[in-house]
Amino acid sequence: MIRTRSLLADGSRLRRLAPLALPTTWGAVAVAWKYGCPLARQPGLPMRIATSVVFLTVGLGMVLGVRHGLARELARARAVAAATQQALLRPLPARLDGLALAAGQLSASRGASVGGDLYEAVATPYGVRLVIGDVRGHGLPALGAVVAVLGSFREAAHDEPELAGVLQRLERALERHLRERAREEHPARAGAEPEHPAAEEFVTLLLVEVRPDGRLTVLNCGHPGPYRLGKRAERLAIGDPLPPLGVLPLPAGIVPYTAARLLPGETLVLHTDGAEEARDRRGRFFALDAALAGAPGEAPAALVRRVHAELLHHTGGRLADDVALLVVRNDRVRVPAQPAEPGLRRPRPAPSSHR
Incomplete structure (x- = not known):
């Protein structure tokens, strides 16, 4: 050998x-x-x-x-x-359990096609589960955390009946990765101070579960909230955020937000903070809400391409942070109410006779 x-x-x-x-x-x-x-x-x-x-x-x-x-x-x-890009952020299927999907990423590192943003979507017995996250920093140093979180999500999403259980699995996977990084970068082993201290690494994360009836279950770990596109573009309420993974331990009782719905024909746009924090030469932020407001009924793949093109035009091709978008449109057909069977119809009252 x-x-x-x-x-x-x-x-x-x-x-x-x-x-x-x-x-x-x-x-x-x-x-x-x-x-x-x-x-x-x-x-x-x-x-x-x-x-x-x-x-x-x-x-x-x-x-x-x-x-x-x-x-x-x-x-x-x-x-x-x-090849690394295909393995980490593999292309999402165009359709998944009645949902139309598309995703894409722009890396801020010159010459790199991968960065510190992550996303995935899988169909499970509990509904379609989505994840989007942002590792502190960008480029190659962030790939280890991306691998740890995505690998854990792809297994836990199928195994855990509750979304809180998925999040706890992701936290444990990231903790193992950070411990291994800390051992590798320890001055006693490396002979110098670590260039990227693992103690400063954390991940903001958004977990979403789309039930067959369109009901959403959401867990937010310090991540920007998604947009829902229907008759208008609106920031979706997702409750109080949890701390980012790797900063503080998750609380014992994790209660997801379950008051939102994604009706047939509506679109959900998940994004990383690089989309809203991108600036032009004058220091003006990119208006993501305005870009999404003009997208009623737009196909997810076309929406991702258009927003990416507008971002690059706004910044002149000079991104300060990675940008990831995950777009989901509910293409499920709403079943209309069925009439009662003839044998179960209530008899009409007989008309009264007047002499």
């Missing part, structure tokens, strides 16, 4: 050095010609020009070889990032 790994590492190094083989050979030939050929040492302008051309060609070849190697490494890194 060790020999196999060594051979693979040697092969990888040879592939990286392959673009430099030809320029290096040309350089060796040029040096040998310069110092080993009597003709090259003859004085005169034509011979100096020829020598300069030879060395310029060698230098240009080496630069192009290095550039080609870097381009290949960048393409490989982007492919790995795309």
Whole structure:
């Protein structure tokens, strides 16, 4: 096994050095010609020009070889990032138990396709369960917490009959991740102070359960509330928030908010705070509520694309924080009231006769 790994590492190094083989050979030939050929040492302008051309060609070849190697490494890194994106924030199904869904993320890290925002939707025996969250910070350092929370949600959403049980599972998963990070970053092990102290890492989170009748069950851990789009766009009331995960322990008795509903034809928009805190060059915040107000009946995928485009236009493409959107539209058909069976109809009173 060790020999196999060594051979693979040697092969990888040879592939990286392959673009430099030809320029290096040309350089060796040029040096040998310069110092080993009597003709090259003859004085005169034509011979100096020829020598300069030879060395310029060698230098240009080496630069192009290095550039080609870097381009290949960048393409490989982007492919790995795309695969990571697919594994972490996998594309949601277009429909899920009568609901139309779409989601998307914009990363604030230049050249990165993943960040500190997370989202997921799964159909369970208890209803369609949604999660959206925001890890403190963005970019690659936040990926560990994203993996811990999403992995736990994808299991707990099917196992726990109550949404409070799902949230408690997420808290335990994040605590395990933070303990492991703290051990890895401890000065006694790393030899220096940690660059990203795990003690300062936390996750804001919003858990939503959509029942078959459209009733919503919501748990909010310091996360921005969602918008409900019907005849108008309105911020949905979701009760008092709990503390973000990783800041304080959750209380013993967790009571979700259950007074809201998502009627057929209405849309629920979950988002991270980067959507409302994005600023333009003048420091003006992005008006997310105004962008959503003009979206009655808009398909979830089209809404995500349009809001992302308006965000990038507002900020000039310079996002200060990651932005994630999760849009759910209730496409379930409302069943009209059925008339009573003929045998159960109440008899009409006989008309009174007047003489």
